[in-house]
Amino acid sequence: VRRIDRPSDLLECATPDAWFARATRELATLLIDHANCEKKAAGTALSLLYRYVDKPRLLYRMSRLAREELRHYEQVLAMIESLGFRYGHLSPSRYAGAMRANIRTSEPGRLIDTLLVGAVVEARSCERFGGLAARLDGALGRFYARLVDSESRHALVYYDLALSHAADERAEDSIDARLSQIVGTERELIVSTDVELRFHSGVPAENTAA
Numbered sequence: 001v002r003r004i005d006r007p008s009d010l011l012e013c014a015t016p017d018a019w020f021a022r023a024t025r026e027l028a029t030l031l032i033d034h035a036n037c038e039k040k041a042a043g044t045a046l047s048l049l050y051r052y053v054d055k056p057r058l059l060y061r062m063s064r065l066a067r068e069e070l071r072h073y074e075q076v077l078a079m080i081e082s083l084g085f086r087y088g089h090l091s092p093s094r095y096a097g098a099m100r101a102n103i104r105t106s107e108p109g110r111l112i113d114t115l116l117v118g119a120v121v122e123a124r125s126c127e128r129f130g131g132l133a134a135r136l137d138g139a140l141g142r143f144y145a146r147l148v149d150s151e152s153r154h155a156l157v158y159y160d161l162a163l164s165h166a167a168d169e170r171a172e173d174s175i176d177a178r179l180s181q182i183v184g185t186e187r188e189l190i191v192s193t194d195v196e197l198r199f200h201s202g203v204p205a206e207n208t209a210a
């Protein structure tokens with residue numbers, strides 16, 4: 001099984017500079033989608049509480065995770081307000097749906113893949129938070145710097161749960177292949193052109209046309 005020591009081990013590519021250039025110009029959109037991502041992260045953790053009631057270790061970790069993601073959600077809402085932006089409806093990006101499409105439909109594959117997708121999504125969030133922290137000044141830059149640690153921890157929690165669940169099900173042999181597929185999908189979503197800016201969007205269309 002592949003050794004994962006840090007979230008970047010779960011990613012095959014860095015976020016292109018063109019994404020950071022646009023994200024730091026369109027902060028309102030970035031922050032509104034970021035709030036939606038925190039909400040979705042909490043929702044994913046909660047849905048696992050409903051589905052896997054016989055796995056106590058998973059339940060504790062997902063309950064803690066859901067609370068932490070909701071705290072992030074509140075912090076992003078406060079940041080939106082303090083910067084004078086208005087929170088409103090925003091369509092989701094293609095990213096989450098395309099990542100979820102990798103998840104097998106029957107157990108134990110379903111839970112293993114869900115946890116691996118969670119690990120990779122958290123790893124990407126962690127990488128983008130770090131890049132944003134380096135490019136943004138003031139309170140927003142500091143806010144993103146603080147989020148790097150928690151998303152890093154989340155990525156490793158998900159990966160650790162995936163490994164232990166696979167071990168319980170004697171399915172460790174499948175982990176590397178599943179992770180490769182998920183990481184490959186993720187890379188494609190990050191390096192290909194994407195129409196709208198979102199927290200997990202690909203290369204902004206405007207920059208590829210220029």
Ligand SMILES: [Fe+2]
Pocket residue numbers: 038041068069072151
């Ligand atoms: Fe979060």
Ligand SMILES: [Fe+2]
Pocket residue numbers: 041069122150151154
């Ligand atoms: Fe997270």
